[in-house]
Structures are given as C-alpha cells and as structure tokens.
C-alpha cells in the first residue's frame with residue numbers, strides 16, 4: 001500500500017512557489033524577510049534551500065504550509081501552488097486537506113515535534129485517521145507498515161514504545177513515518193539531520209533519498225552544503241531573503257556563478273582535497289531592516305563595483321540555472337575563482 005507518492009504532477013511540478021514575499025513587523029516598521037522567491041519542486045527530486053542562518057529558509061518553508069507565525073509575519077505577495085490550490089490564499093478547509101494529505105513537514109528536533117504522552121503507534125494512528133476513514137485496527141496495521149517502510153527495526157513491537165524510549169535517529173524515522181502516513185506528494189524537511197550524529201545523519205538522508213526515488217518531492221532546508229552535494233538534485237541558494245543562485249546541484253556547486261555561492265562552497269570542509277581550513281565569508285547576513293537597496297550581498301562581496309549599488313531586479317537565466325548578480329558574466333569570463 002505504501003508505494004509511489006500521490007499528487008497531481010501533470011504540470012511537471014508537485015509544488016510551485018511563485019514570487020513569494022513574506023513581510024515582518026519589526027521595531028523599525030514592516031520589512032520583507034523573504035522577497036520574490038520562486039522555484040518548483042519536481043517529482044522524484046530533492047530540492048535544497050540552502051544558505052546561512054537568517055537568510056529566510058525557514059520562513060519560506062513554513063509559509064508553504066501557512067505555518068509561519070501570523071502574529072508577526074504576513075504573506076505579502078505570491079502564490080504557492082499545490083494540487084490545484086493556492087496555499088497563499090486558501091481557506092481553512094483547503095489548508096486542512098493540503099496539510100498532511102498533499103504536503104507535510106519534518107523538523108530538526110524530533111523530540112519537540114511529538115507528544116511524549118502518546119505511544120508511537122497512537123501518534124501515527126491519529127495522523128492516519130485525521131485524513132482517512134479507517135478503523136483504529138486498520139490504522140494500527142498501516143502504522144506498523146509505515147515504520148517498516150522507514151527502516152525502524154522490529155516495527156510492530158515499536159508501536160507500543162513511548163518517544164523517550166527511542167534514540168534520536170529512530171525518533172526522526174518515526175516523524176518521517178508520520179509525515180508520509182497519508183502519502184503526500186511533497187515533504188518539507190527543515191534541517192532534519194542537524195540534531196543527529198554523522199552516521200545517523202547519513203541513514204536519514206539515505207531514507208529521504210529513497211522516498212524521493214519512489215516519487216516524492218522533497219524540499220530540504222539546510223545550511224550544510226556537503227549534505228546538499230551528496231543527496232540533492234537541485235539547489236536554491238538564499239541570501240538576505242532572496243534566491244541568489246539556483247540550478248542543478250552538481251553544476252552550481254562545481255561552478256558557482258554568484259560570489260556568495262562561491263563563498264559558501266569555499267566554506268565546506270573538503271576532506272578529499274585536504275582543505276580542512278574553512279574559508280568563511282567576512283561579515284554576516286544583515287537583519288531585514290538593514291538590507292541594502294542594491295545587491296544585498298554587495299557589502300560583503302570582494303567583486304562588488306559601483307554597478308552593484310542598483311537593485312538586482314532579475315535572476316539572469318541560462319538553461320536550468322539562474323543567478324542574481326549583474327557581474328556574473330564578467331566573473332566567469334575572467335575565470336575568477338573567488339574563494340578557491
């Protein structure tokens with residue numbers, strides 16, 4: 001029964017984010033923390049949303065499911081298209097249907113996302129029965145199958161376990177089982193392995209890779225380019241609320257066209273080439289009320305020129321790649337390897 005993920009893929013995407021801007025109320029007034037973000041998630045692919053802390057990855061991911069904090073954040077522009085619905089403007093009934101049935105999410109800290117008072121089996125049964133008219137007994141049988149599918153050893157006996165009885169890695173598998181219980185077409189994973197040790201991290205990423213290969217579209221939110229390069233198909237690099245570069249992972253990471261991406265690539269420890277010294281990008285991501293009017297990366301960019309003071313209104317496309325840098329052509333023509 002747990003086979004390929006469902007969903008309406010007739011347009012070639014399972015989820016389309018089109019010109020999404022999210023504004024925040026700050027002491028200094030209302031400012032965009034996410035500005036004009038657009039990308040698609042395609043079936044069978046892991047799409048990474050990568051960037052430093054504060055670049056807007058989590059706000060973007062939460063906004064897809066309208067789980068952002070509505071006390072301070074507001075979707076100002078854009079569409080979030082999934083299964084014929086626009087999540088940006090959907091009413092409560094559509095939201096309820098899409099969440100869990102079409103798009104679901106796993107978070108960084110599994111222990112914080114599960115009720116410690118319920119057994120693993122009860123928690124999964126509840127999720128199944130929220131969307132499917134099945135008996136408790138049938139749901140419990142499905143829960144056992146789900147645990148088996150996500151690689152929990154001895155799955156039927158684990159149904160009676162409480163969250164505190166499981167390791168972090170097993171608990172993250174349980175969270176993934178809950179997230180895929182109603183066969184959504186899209187899974188959003190926000191730093192799903194950050195809290196886990198390296199071996200377990202690899203196992204969880206291998207599980208996500210398998211789910212993608214079986215048909216699911218996965219949005220992987222991460223600051224870890226090593227994980228992106230090993231497991232993702234496409235990458236969207238975010239900086240200061242905007243996508244600055246996107247395209248197939250192999251191309252973007254081996255030949256970055258945006259100086260920011262180049263800086264991030266330089267910051268990945270490369271054991272094979274013995275480049276263990278991390279080169280970091282000087283400075284930090286500015287807070288949203290201090291975003292520069294021109295290129296937002298310019299103050300940290302050693303290649304910035306006067307022309308970078310004007311806003312970069314467009315992402316320059318070339319085949320499957322896009323880059324938000326007015327100087328990108330000169331940089332590649334000059335063969336500059338900024339942070340090699």
Ligand SMILES: Nc1ncnc2c1ncn2[C@@H]1O[C@H](COP(=O)(O)OP(=O)(O)OP(=O)(O)O)[C@@H](O)[C@H]1O
Nearest residue numbers: 024033052053054055056057058059060069072288
């Ligand atoms: N609820 C909120 N209200 C107001 N501003 C917010 C809120 N949540 C996040 N922000 C601001 O939005 C910007 C982007 O934050 P976000 O958490 O999306 O970044 P991130 O790239 O996911 O970073 P991290 O990896 O640290 O989670 C930050 O400047 C942050 O301070």
